[in-house]
Amino acid sequence: MPTAIGERAPDFELPATDGERHALSAEGAPATVVYWTCNHCPYALAWHERLLDVARDYSDRGVRVLAISSNDPERYPADSFEAMVERVLQEGGWPHPYLYDETQQVAREWGAERTPHVFVLDSGLQLRYRGAPDADYDDPSQDAAWLRAALDAVLAGREPDPSETQAEGCTIKWKPSRPVEPA
Amino acid sequence: MLREAMAYRGLDPDLIEVSEVDTEAAARRHEFVGSPTIRVNGVDVQPPVEGEPTGLACRVYRRRDGRTSPLPDPEDLREALGVAAHR
Numbered sequence: 001m002p003t004a005i006g007e008r009a010p011d012f013e014l015p016a017t018d019g020e021r022h023a024l025s026a027e028g029a030p031a032t033v034v035y036w037t038c039n040h041c042p043y044a045l046a047w048h049e050r051l052l053d054v055a056r057d058y059s060d061r062g063v064r065v066l067a068i069s070s071n072d073p074e075r076y077p078a079d080s081f082e083a084m085v086e087r088v089l090q091e092g093g094w095p096h097p098y099l100y101d102e103t104q105q106v107a108r109e110w111g112a113e114r115t116p117h118v119f120v121l122d123s124g125l126q127l128r129y130r131g132a133p134d135a136d137y138d139d140p141s142q143d144a145a146w147l148r149a150a151l152d153a154v155l156a157g158r159e160p161d162p163s164e165t166q167a168e169g170c171t172i173k174w175k176p177s178r179p180v181e182p183a
Numbered sequence: 184m185l186r187e188a189m190a191y192r193g194l195d196p197d198l199i200e201v202s203e204v205d206t207e208a209a210a211r212r213h214e215f216v217g218s219p220t221i222r223v224n225g226v227d228v229q230p231p232v233e234g235e236p237t238g239l240a241c242r243v244y245r246r247r248d249g250r251t252s253p254l255p256d257p258e259d260l261r262e263a264l265g266v267a268a269h270r
Contacts, residue, residue, distance in 0.1 A: 042243040042253035075207075076240060138252060170241040170253075 002111020003127050005163045009034070009119065010109040014068065014099040017085045022066060022097045025125060029064040031154045032121040033147065035133075036112040036172065037098075038069045039087050040078040043169035044115040046137040050144040051116065054133075055095040058151060065096035070107035071115075071173040079173070107172055114169040120150045120160065128154050131165030185221060188260040192268055210237045217242030221255060221263075228263040229255050 003009050013023040024032070035051060037044040055065040073080035081100045088094050101107055110119065111130075120129035129150035134142035150160035186196035204215045216231045217240040229244055246256045 040243065041241050042251055043241070045243060045251040046253070075238065077236075078240075140250075 003109070005127050005130065008124065008126050009121050010106070012101075012106045012109075014101055014106065015081070016097040016099045017081075017088045018097055020097070022099055024066070027064070028123065029062050030123050031058075031061075031063045031151055032125065033058075033063065033065045033151065034110070034119045034121070035065075035067055036070060036107060036115050036117040037067050038071045038076075038079045038115045038170075038173075039083055040071075040076055041115040041170035043137050047116050047133050047144070047169075050133055050140065050142070051118075051147075052095055054144050054147055054151070057148075059095065061155060063151060063155070066099055067094070067096060068099045068101050068106060068112075069115075070101040070104045070112065072104075072175040074175070076173050104172070104175060112172060114167040114171055116169055117167040117172075118147050120147065120154055122154050129160040129163055130167075131162075132167050132169075137168060184254060184257060185260065188257060188264055191261055192264045194264060194268060204239065207238060210239055213237075216240070219254070221260065223263045223267040226263070226267070228260055 009024065011024050013021050016022050024034070033054065037048070037051070051067070058065075069079055069084060071079035077083065081102070084098055084100060088098055116133060118129070118131060118133050119127060122128050129147070131146065133144040133147045135146065136142050146165055153160040185199060189196045189199070202213075204210050204213055204218070209215070215237055216235045217238070220242060221228045241253060244252045244255045246252050247258055
């Protein structure tokens with residue numbers, strides 16, 4: 001069962017494009033954002049800069065941001081770990097780590113379904129918001145308003161309202177559970 | 184979006200044919216590089232770059248203002264329909 005609002009999020013420790021391994025519970029933070037993304041999804045690309053801006057804008061308040069890709073690189077080579085590393089380099093670095101969930105176990109445990117899919121945790125790593133960054137991938141002026149509102153609420157010790165929105169984007173590309181069709 | 188663009192060009196939106204590409208083999212057969220792909224009289228409204236791999240991916244379009252999008256720019260769509268309508 002995916003984590004419910006109010007429940008503690010499942011731990012993980014994953015490799016990242018910076019060459020380090022990052023654990024959910026590695027350090028204390030007043031709030032943590034974990035979001036699923038990938039290289040090839042147009043929705044994730046459309047929201048990309050807005051999510052990086054959130055990481056930059058909230059860093060001085062101690063908010064920790066982790067991005068995770070769980071897509072199957074066999075069927076989507078653009079989402080391979082090597083391609084993730086190359087992308088971050090080409091973009092001049094990201095303000096937060098970009099993690100690789102090779103087994104897809106973390107995505108399953110968290111109930112991540114789409115890219116992007118955003119999760120906001122409080123200081124106790126309890127889930128407080130899950131959903132989309134904002135209402136419209138096609139409108140940069142939205143500026144990840146839902147995510148920012150959720151973060152502001154958590155940092156102020158309030159419950160985000162709403163605590164859940166519908167994630168919009170490409171589905172996470174799961175590894176086939178049956179043999180891949182012959183070429 | 185396509186229906187609106189067709190109506191804008193005075194074309195009948197009911198002429199749209201929808202095909203589901205649900206296997207990698209079908210993607211290769213149809214030279215399908217991702218969803219959605221919109222072809223007007225067989226011509227892609229934003230032709231993929233040469234060598235772009237086929238597959239069941241989500242397609243990334245480039246809007247006229249440079250932004251990436253899961254959908255083509257409406258102007259590209261109207262333009263492609265306009266060209267086809269005058270052939």
